[in-house]
Structures are given as structure tokens and as C-alpha cells.
Amino acid sequence: MCAAPDQAVALPPNTDLNRETVLTGRVLAGGQPVGGAFVRLLDGTGEFTAEVVASASGDFRFFAAPGTWTLRALSRAGNGETVLNAQAPGLHTTEVMVA
Amino acid sequence: MSRQDVLVTAEWAEKNLGTDGIVFLEVDEDTTAYDGGHLPGAVRVNWTTELQDPVRRDIVDSARFAALLSAKGVGNDDTVVLYGGNNNWFAAYAYWQFKLYGHADVKLLDGGRKKWELDGRTLTTDATERPTVTYTAKDADLSIRAFRDEVIAAIDTKNLVDVRSPDEFSGKILAPAHLPQEQSQRPGHIPSAINIPWSKAANEDGTFKSDEDLTKLYGDAGLEEGRATIAYCRIGERSSHTWVVLHELLGHADVKNYDGSWTEYGSLIGVPIELGSGR
Numbered sequence: 001m002c003a004a005p006d007q008a009v010a011l012p013p014n015t016d017l018n019r020e021t022v023l024t025g026r027v028l029a030g031g032q033p034v035g036g037a038f039v040r041l042l043d044g045t046g047e048f049t050a051e052v053v054a055s056a057s058g059d060f061r062f063f064a065a066p067g068t069w070t071l072r073a074l075s076r077a078g079n080g081e082t083v084l085n086a087q088a089p090g091l092h093t094t095e096v097m098v099a
Numbered sequence: 100m101s102r103q104d105v106l107v108t109a110e111w112a113e114k115n116l117g118t119d120g121i122v123f124l125e126v127d128e129d130t131t132a133y134d135g136g137h138l139p140g141a142v143r144v145n146w147t148t149e150l151q152d153p154v155r156r157d158i159v160d161s162a163r164f165a166a167l168l169s170a171k172g173v174g175n176d177d178t179v180v181l182y183g184g185n186n187n188w189f190a191a192y193a194y195w196q197f198k199l200y201g202h203a204d205v206k207l208l209d210g211g212r213k214k215w216e217l218d219g220r221t222l223t224t225d226a227t228e229r230p231t232v233t234y235t236a237k238d239a240d241l242s243i244r245a246f247r248d249e250v251i252a253a254i255d256t257k258n259l260v261d262v263r264s265p266d267e268f269s270g271k272i273l274a275p276a277h278l279p280q281e282q283s284q285r286p287g288h289i290p291s292a293i294n295i296p297w298s299k300a301a302n303e304d305g306t307f308k309s310d311e312d313l314t315k316l317y318g319d320a321g322l323e324e325g326r327a328t329i330a331y332c333r334i335g336e337r338s339s340h341t342w343v344v345l346h347e348l349l350g351h352a353d354v355k356n357y358d359g360s361w362t363e364y365g366s367l368i369g370v371p372i373e374l375g376s377g378r
Contacts, residue, residue, distance in 0.1 A: 036216065038213055038216075041276050043266065048299075049264045050264070051186065053132075063274075065266060065271055074303065075217075
């Protein structure tokens, strides 16, 4: 699951996608973006790694490392999670459904 | 100290908004979070510009801390309730500074912004006005702050608790995964440190785990309770969270926060560094 860079996601200048493994995505409930969800990045063993707050449009981003990651979202609209396989540096995109 | 002295619940906080003598202060990693809505009556503290020295690489000194609280309208006799985003990382960092400079009554809102928001409690964008006061800070209590030479001397002697994520501990990455990996210092950890990520002390909603769970967590990980402890992370904020747990919630006697943390240690010339998952 390695999509082309999404131009709607503004990466910081100097982000080197040949070197950095960037995970981005959107939190959705019933197909609608969920702004302000708490998105937790868990590593392959389920260990907590980081947490961000999704933007008003439900978007989130992590700078991780190659590996298998779980993205878990908590929100007023419910919770949910999805697994993302990011086996190499680059931009990896996913969606997390909450209910 | 005990849990009741250190933490307040969201219910308690909601009932005590606007109460004379109780001041709510928001401290966020994302310093703009306050603008999007804050607890009614809460005052913002910016950790980058107000809790750190503007020139030297250091936290603010006692005089600057006093000037800050005077300007924010926080009196020596006020009960200060700190809260913030990202599981109270920076609120815990501020809490540690309030203790360092001897504030009598300071508490953390258990769960911080996250629990408050998930509960659907009120946030406002109304400005908070508080008249300035004259605050007097004490000299820094260095029994809760560790410096680098002390940390080097603690290798194989004291409990060194590295509270970063396993990948930061092993040297795989240099910063938490929500931040760009731009640091240039060496990766790894201080030899003999045990890795107990701060996150293991918190529930998913940002509240602290129970005393029983916390005692088991650190005991199982090999923290020796009778020994002095130094906690560190990357820049001293996640280790403040663990410092709160060990010193304030569990009541361990000698616990210091090494706020220089990995950004300092991992840039020193000639100090020992260990890679991998630890001993």
C-alpha cells in the first residue's frame, strides 16, 4: 500500500521521501471525515509509538520507519483501527473508519 | 504525595471552573491548540517561549518563572491545575517546573485535553483575563532535576529509566514518530537504562493507570524501588510524565528528571552509548 504523494497533504519542506517513511491518512465515520480524532500509532507488537490529533478534515501524519503499523483512532464518533504495511521509505496512505 | 493530592478528574475540574483560588493552565505541545478551544477561564502557557530560556539552552530560571506567573495572574496561594494535549506530556513538564520552583498546590487534570474532548465537555474560544499579581518563586529544588554528569555517574549505579518508544531506545529512530526525524545527534540509549515507555503508564484516554498497575509495571521492568532513579526521554517532557508517576503518584523518594535528556546526552563527545534493545 504505497500511494503517490497526495498533494493535499503538505509535508514539511526538506522531507526526503527517499529516506523518510511517512504515514498519512484520514479518519472517517460513515464516509465523512472526522476532525479532531486522536490517532495513535502502534508498532508491529501493538506497542504505542506516537499520537496526533487529526486536522479538521480528518487528516493525520506520522514520520515512522519501515514496518507494519496499526493506526488506531479515538473520537466522539467512536473508535476504530487499521493496519498499514509500510515496507520501505516513502509516503504511505490509509483510511481509518470509526464507529 | 498520593493520587488525590496530584490528580483531579474531569468531573472535578468542570465543577471548579471559575472558582476563586483555582487557576487552570493549558500547556500543549501544539502551542496553537488553545486557540481552537480551551477550558473556560483557562490561561495558556507556551512551553517553547515561556517555560524555556529565550537565549540559553535551559528551562527558565526562578526569576523568569516568577515573572511569568505574575503576568499570568497566578498567585502563590492559588491551586494550579495543569492540563494539555498529547496525554499531558507538556502539562507534566510544567507540573515538574512548578514543583521545581516550589509552588505549594499544583495538580494535573487526569487525561488532559483528550479525556475532556472525548467526554464532550465544554471548550471555549473566549479570551481569559486575569489581573497581574506578584508571584515569588523559590530557588530550584535540585533534588528533582538531574544534570548530565550525574547521569553519566548513574550508569550501572542508579535506576536509569528511558521512557522513549522502543524504536528510539534501540536507535532505530531519533524522535517520536509524529515529528520529523531531523536530529543529527547519535541514536541509542544510556548504558544500563531500562526502557519503560511513558505510554505504558497511561490508559488510551490519557488518564494515568491505577497505582496497582503502575507498581507492577515498573517492578516487572526491573526498576529497583530502594534505589535512586533518573528518568529521561528526548527533551524532558515525556520523562516529566514518568517523573510524576514515580515521584508523585507512587511516592518513590529519590526520583529526578533529566530534562537535558537524549538531545543533550546523544550529542556529548565521548560518553558511552548502547544500541539495541537493552541488557
